[in-house]
Amino acid sequence: MTKNFENYVLPTYGRQKVSFVAGKNAVLVDSEGKEYIDFAAGIAVCSVGHANERLTKAICDQVSKVIHVSNLYYIETQGECARKIVEQSGYDMKCFFANSGAEANEGAIKIARKYGEVEGKPKRYKIITLDHSFHGRTITALKATGQESMHNYFGPFPDGFVYAKNIDEIESLIDDHTVAVMLELVQGEGGVQPQDKKKVQALEQLLKSRDILLMVDEVQTGIYRTGEFLASNLYEITPDVITLAKGLGGGVPIGVVMTSKKDIFAPGDHGSTFGGNYLSTAAANEVLDILSEIKENGVLDEQLIYFETALAKFAAVHPAIFLEHVGLGMMRGLRVVDAETLGKVINAAREAGVIVLKAGRNTLRFLPPLTITKGEIDEGFVRLEKAMASL
Numbered sequence: 289m290t291k292n293f294e295n296y297v298l299p300t301y302g303r304q305k306v307s308f309v310a311g312k313n314a315v316l317v318d319s320e321g322k323e324y325i326d327f328a329a330g331i332a333v334c335s336v337g338h339a340n341e342r343l344t345k346a347i348c349d350q351v352s353k354v355i356h357v358s359n360l361y362y363i364e365t366q367g368e369c370a371r372k373i374v375e376q377s378g379y380d381m382k383c384f385f386a387n388s389g390a391e392a393n394e395g396a397i398k399i400a401r402k403y404g405e406v407e408g409k410p411k412r413y414k415i416i417t418l419d420h421s422f423h424g425r426t427i428t429a430l431k432a433t434g435q436e437s438m439h440n441y442f443g444p445f446p447d448g449f450v451y452a453k454n455i456d457e458i459e460s461l462i463d464d465h466t467v468a469v470m471l472e473l474v475q476g477e478g479g480v481q482p483q484d485k486k487k488v489q490a491l492e493q494l495l496k497s498r499d500i501l502l503m504v505d506e507v508q509t510g511i512y513r514t515g516e517f518l519a520s521n522l523y524e525i526t527p528d529v530i531t532l533a534k535g536l537g538g539g540v541p542i543g544v545v546m547t548s549k550k551d552i553f554a555p556g557d558h559g560s561t562f563g564g565n566y567l568s569t570a571a572a573n574e575v576l577d578i579l580s581e582i583k584e585n586g587v588l589d590e591q592l593i594y595f596e597t598a599l600a601k602f603a604a605v606h607p608a609i610f611l612e613h614v615g616l617g618m619m620r621g622l623r624v625v626d627a628e629t630l631g632k633v634i635n636a637a638r639e640a641g642v643i644v645l646k647a648g649r650n651t652l653r654f655l656p657p658l659t660i661t662k663g664e665i666d667e668g669f670v671r672l673e674k675a676m677a678s679l
């Protein structure tokens with residue numbers, strides 16, 4: 289299982305010794321035939337579960353016709369996908385299609401830089417981001433990420449990124465060169481930490497009054513992860529720029545930057561070879577249909593509450609290990625007493641047949657498929673109890 293990795297794959301990940309070869313909704317099967325309840329969904333990616341019949345059919349139908357043609361031509365599924373995203377968001381925006389979260393954020397940063405050039409005298413270029421944020425691994429998205437330890441080795445970086453300790457500190461960091469603030473409404477990698485709604489709304493007002501762009505990184509929080517289409521909907525704000533990726537393609541790589549500055553780019557300003565091709569946008573269109581249906585018929589909200597209740601109950605049984613229950617919707621975390629215990633819990637869970645994740649230093653993270661059933665949730669927590677008993 290590991291030989292090809294030892295010989296041919298760069299060792300950038302600490303991989304667990306398991307290989308999943310199949311799945312069905314929130315169940316994964318490994319190469320030995322063992323079944324697991326998936327509370328991770330490929331880090332919030334498999335939003336409609338594994339081997340979803342509708343998604344499989346949509347992808348197969350599309351690839352049997354055409355996978356890719358390039359953005360030199362009108363790609364019908366891309367236009368349709370942009371319409372669905374804009375309609376479901378409720379915002380008056382237009383979309384650009386990329387292939388990942390980092391790339392979507394690169395697009396957001398380019399929008400800010402061009403806005404600062406066109407609207408600013410002198411040019412405004414500084415972007416304020418938050419400590420413990422995560423915006424991706426390309427050089428610029430990495431520089432936007434407010435975790436200095438990740439910046440080791442990779443400089444020099446592009447100028448113009450300023451880090452605020454928290455939302456309260458943003459105002460004091462604004463100067464004549466500030467063009468944008470970029471943040472996650474729930475910090476995912478940073479520890480499943482939701483921002484305070486009133487503070488975010490006050491920030492929105494402040495930024496609007498100074499003509500500074502509010503850019504919300506919804507790569508993890510978007511696509512119904514928090515219960516609404518976007519966390520921005522839940523926070524009742526109207527950002528200028530929003531980025532999406534993880535849950536949108538149901539596992540097919542796709543990223544989007546959407547903005548109310550509809551005229552910011554002219555032909556040639558930005559582009560992507562693969563971005564928004566028939567394969568990824570046909571997949572995203574089906575994901576958007578499936579999820580908007582379960583949102584409208586109430587099933588998603590019911591499952592969210594069921595999951596949250598089961599998780600709270602589980603945490604309450606182990607107060608010495610789980611100190612706090614954090615997060616929103618199907619983006620949840622339990623603060624674990626220390627990092628070592630967290631590692632043990634994750635390994636014991638896997639042994640017992642449940643996949644869970646780590647976030648930040650000591651947060652046990654849950655990002656189940658949004659289509660998870662009550663039966664799968666129940667089974668997952670039965671297995672987690674078994675894992676705790678084995679510690």
Ligand SMILES: *Cc1c(COP(=O)(O)O)cnc(C)c1O
Nearest residue numbers: 388389390422423424476507508
């Ligand atoms: C995962 C993530 C990214 C990076 O996405 P990639 O597809 O890995 O480039 C950026 N921002 C947030 C908030 C994320 O959770």
